[in-house]
Amino acid sequence: MKVKKETSSMVTRDGVRLDADIYRPDAEDEFPVLLMRQPYGRAIASTVVYAHPAWYAAQGYLVVIQDVRGRGTSEGKFDLFAYEVEDGFETVNWAASLPGSTGNVGMYGFSYQGMTQLYAAAAHPVALKTLCPAMIGYDLYSDWAYEGGAFCLQANLGWAMQLATETARLQGDEPAYHKLYAASRNLPLYDQYPARPDILKALAPDSFYHQWLNNPYPSEYWEQLSPRQLMQDVDLPMLHIGGWFDTFLRGNIHLYKDMAVRSTQLQHLLIGPWAHIPWGRRVGTVDYGIGANSPVDQLQVRWFDQFLKGIDTGFLDEPPICLFEMGSNHWRYCDAWPSSPQKSYYLASSGLASLRDDAGFLVEDDNIALCQDVFVHDPWRPVPASGGHAAVPFGSCDRSAIDCRTDVLTYTSPALREDLLLAGEVVVEVWCTADTPSFDLCAVLSEVHTNGRVYNFTQGYLRVNSAQETALLRISLQPTCMRLTQGNALRLSLSAACFPAYPVNPGTGAAAGETRLIDSQIVTLKVSCGGDYLSRVVLPVVLPTSD
DSSP, X not given: OOEEEEEEEEEOTTSOEEEEEEEEESSSSOEEEXXXXXXXXXXXXXXXXXXXXXXXXXXXXXXXXXXXXXXXXXXXXXXXTTTHHHHHHHHHHHHXXXXXXXEEEEEEEETHHHHHHHHHHHTOOTTEEEEEEESOOSSHIIIIIEETTEEOHHHHHHHHHHHHHHHHHHTTOHHHHHHHHHHHHSOOOOSSSTTSOHHHHHHOTTOHHHHHHHOOSOOHHHHHHOHHHHOTTOOOOEEEEEETTOTTHHHHHHHHHHHHHHOSSOEEEEEESOOSSOOSSEEBTEEOOGGGSOOHHHHHHHHHHHHHSOOOOSGGGSOSEEEEEBTTTEEXXXXXXXXXXXXXXXXXXXXOTTTOTTSEEEESOOOOOOEEEEEEEOTTSOOBOOSBSSSSSOBBOBXXXXXXXXXXXXXXXXXXXXXXXXXXXXXXXXXXXXXXXXXEEEEEEEEEOTTSOEEEEEEEEEEEESOOSOEEEEEXXXXXXXXXXXXXXXXXXXXXXXXXXXXXXXXXXXXXXXXOGGGOOOEEEEEEXXXXXXXXXXXXXXXXGGO
16 A cells, blocks of 8 residues: 655644654545654654554554654653653544544554553543553653662663753754763763763753652652553553563563553553564574564554454454563463462572582572672672663673672572473572672573573662661562573572662662762672571473473
């Protein structure tokens, strides 16, 4: 079907012009509307992960890609998420009334474009019939800005730099643009206050970033801003899309679980082996095969055909959850979010788990002699981030060199006697203490291959305050769906840093935004295993009989 493109504008309740590109089939019929609202310049149209809008239009849709307030060529001042409820409501109504529209609107998009869907839905525009939110923060504090109480430094700062650079371009401030552009390519992480780089304070004083640092704990600020609070009475069919290595996976799953419990409408969840960008077969250094190529575009058309055109595309008869099983590299279908039986691997050690990768063990028997591993975190050389969901580049990579560091504890299982399939929530419980008022713990699970290479597949992070007595700490890792191969081994790696994914903990208890570079202290940490201090990895194991 031939497609034609036009540019059109609407005016908001307060007189602000919002511009959009409209892709429409070159035909006389009326078509449902697919709407995306985004802040990066509408010509991009999220083609970093989706097919071009012209492709969607050719499937029989009127596609509207709009610049949100203050971005692209739209008028007004951009204020992160502040206007998206009202502007989203008005845009849906405007799009529904466009010439050639049937009056039925669906929304799609990921990241910020996923958030604009939720905010628009919160205002209950009658024309909005369905959503396809991908990679979103349902609770902005715990799903986006912070993880385990630690500020997501690299992701948040990188995004703030991107938005500030684009703002300078829109304002025609060439000197600021070039300075910010250069800083975005080499993040300034070593200023007096490392989490508050001078360039952002000087050239982007209105950035959301400063407010996010100023609110380091759950508070009314986050409650008022989060979609979770606004969507409690929203009931629409939704196709939820996430990635195992996406930093916002927690938000996708929280939204899906919430809607699945209370919604009267169909909820489907798809999670691929993807990072935030792109959605392809290769993530990090691992190729997950042709089956990992994104099915999202075709899936969304089927979804919109079902809920905007009234065509039976089979969704009502399909399992609501589709998870990519890494390792075996195929899609697994489930009737509910996995609640697999829990299996524990307990930590045991000779006391040298920081010095040798064969001195720490993961064992199934909890009859373990009491032992303690001591390791030292030096802020001069913090453990670097390597892959995972919180650092760039994302994904799975060989971390065997990092595991050889003496500030990383490693605990490895014997060679697996059979394949080990994990699906669902993963938790690490560790008895730990330190000689400072505050410290961080990073937990990484990896598959150790017979050739010695070590590939991470999930991880989690926790900031601990006021814990100078040995305490049982609980670290929630990213949910996963992973098959470990017979003959390989499971490994837990523990460290006190994962920089620059998260700021280096100074040990003082100060929040990231108040920490000076000079404040960082050397921290001695102790992890206890065995006896009355059973540290363990709790895994969601899918039994062979149910595979």
